[in-house]
């Protein structure tokens with residue numbers, strides 16, 4: 001692993017142009033990690049004469065509303081302007097190449113493809129892999145990369161990294177929250193970023209229409225005590241119609257799972273979110289007994305033991321039937 005890091009630094013030190021990409025519909029870890037590294041590379045670009053390009057493969061190219069507070073939006077460019085065949089490309093938080101969306105082909109053609117990730121399900125699609133499934137977030141690896149590049153921590157870098165660790169540890173609530181995560185948080189907070197301001201942007205605000213959406217979505221939640229091998233399942237859907245009523249973007253659906261997962265009677269919580277295009281993005285959370293990562297990988301997606309997801313065309317009921325089947329024997333594995 002040390003040799004891989006040294007090789008990554010050598011590649012990044014000598015590249016005239018570095019192309020960064022995170023997974024589509026980026027979350028705080030994907031975009032935060034990428035922007036942190038973009039800031040770090042830019043800060044030394046003057047001396048190195050390097051060009052830095054950062055993007056993600058969504059069309060329309062839209063930074064999720066809750067992430068617009070991150071410094072560095074001006075460092076991003078739409079995927080249309082991405083080099084066709086990057087000489088050096090780095091991916092962030094993408095477990096497989098298809099998670100790069102419109103930039104999948106660019107990644108496949110890249111001469112050097114450095115994969116920075118913490119998903120156990122990572123398919124190792126690059127030429128160099130900086131992958132640690134034990135890391136709480138890709139942001140932890142991004143911090144290590146920035147340190148290896150010899151760039152000092154700044155407030156702009158810290159914003160992205162902090163967004164990454166709070167997103168992936170659920171504000172230091174998930175069991176991925178290690179002493180190391182808190183040590184890293186301390187290092188980042190010392191740059192002067194305010195945790196309250198980050199939390200407000202990420203989770204603690206929404207338009208009024210959100211309340212109505214939440215009310216309908218939670219009101220039709222279903223509890224299936226016998227599902228997930230008897231460990232219990234709670235689930236609901238967030239349709240386009242639910243969002244349209246309040247004029248809400250897709251990303252507001254992301255927070256629903258955090259309410260659902262409180263259910264005492266269910267080990268597994270699932271939210272099916274309908275995209276503007278009509279596909280279903282299925283998110284699942286486990287309290288630990290059931291491996292939702294394994295179930296979602298079988299359903300064609302990816303993720304971790306405690307948090308995972310997949311995408312489904314067709315109806316929500318079909319997607320749910322598929323997941324129910326995979327969850328039926330997903331209990332107690334790996335324990």
Ligand SMILES: [Mn+2]
Nearest residue numbers: 029093138168
């Ligand atoms: Mn992540």
